[in-house]
Amino acid sequence: MPVKVQSEDFDAGREVAALRAGHPEVGAVAMFIGTVRDINEGSTVAEMELEHYPGMTxxxxxxxVARAKARWNLVDALVIHRIGPMRPQEQIVLVATLSAHRGEAFASCEFIMDYLKTEAPFWKKEQTPEGARWVDARVSDDAALKKWQNAGADA
Structure with missing residues (x-):
C-alpha cells in the first residue's frame, strides 16, 4: 500500500505514472494536491511546518487507504505527505486513486483526503507577522468527515 511521509518534494506526474504502470484495467485516476497558502485566518503565512509522530502517522x-479500498473497488491508491518546513505554493500532500470508473476514483480520493485532515497525526505550525502559531482543526474538516460517517462509509 503506497504511503509515504517525507520531507522532500514530490513529482506528482512521476508518482502517478509509477502507480498506474502495469494496470491496463485503470479507466480513471483522481488526484488531489494540497499546497501551502500564503494567507490563513487573516494572517500572512511566511512558512508552515508540519510535524508528525513517526510510525503512527x-x-x-x-x-x-485500507478503508477506502474496502468501500470502493480501487485498483490502487497513493498518499504522499510532506513534513518539515514549507513555504507558500509548495506541495504538501498528494492523494491519488485508481479505479475502472471515475465515480469510484473521485469519491475515494475525497474520502481519503477528508479522513487524512481529521484523523492523521500531523501538527501544523505557521510563521506569521504576529509570530508562530499552532493551527487548530477546522470545523469544516469535521463536517466533511461526518458526511462519510452518515453515509455508512466508515463501517
Whole structure:
C-alpha cells in the first residue's frame, strides 16, 4: 500500500505514472494536491511546518487507504505527505486513486483526503507577522468527515 511521509518534494506526474504502470484495467485516476497558502485566518503565512509522530502517522494513513479500498473497488491508491518546513505554493500532500470508473476514483480520493485532515497525526505550525502559531482543526474538516460517517462509509 503506497504511503509515504517525507520531507522532500514530490513529482506528482512521476508518482502517478509509477502507480498506474502495469494496470491496463485503470479507466480513471483522481488526484488531489494540497499546497501551502500564503494567507490563513487573516494572517500572512511566511512558512508552515508540519510535524508528525513517526510510525503512527504511516499506520494511520495506511488504515485510511485500507478503508477506502474496502468501500470502493480501487485498483490502487497513493498518499504522499510532506513534513518539515514549507513555504507558500509548495506541495504538501498528494492523494491519488485508481479505479475502472471515475465515480469510484473521485469519491475515494475525497474520502481519503477528508479522513487524512481529521484523523492523521500531523501538527501544523505557521510563521506569521504576529509570530508562530499552532493551527487548530477546522470545523469544516469535521463536517466533511461526518458526511462519510452518515453515509455508512466508515463501517
Amino acid at each position: 504511516e499506520r494511520s494513513l495506511e488504515d485510511i
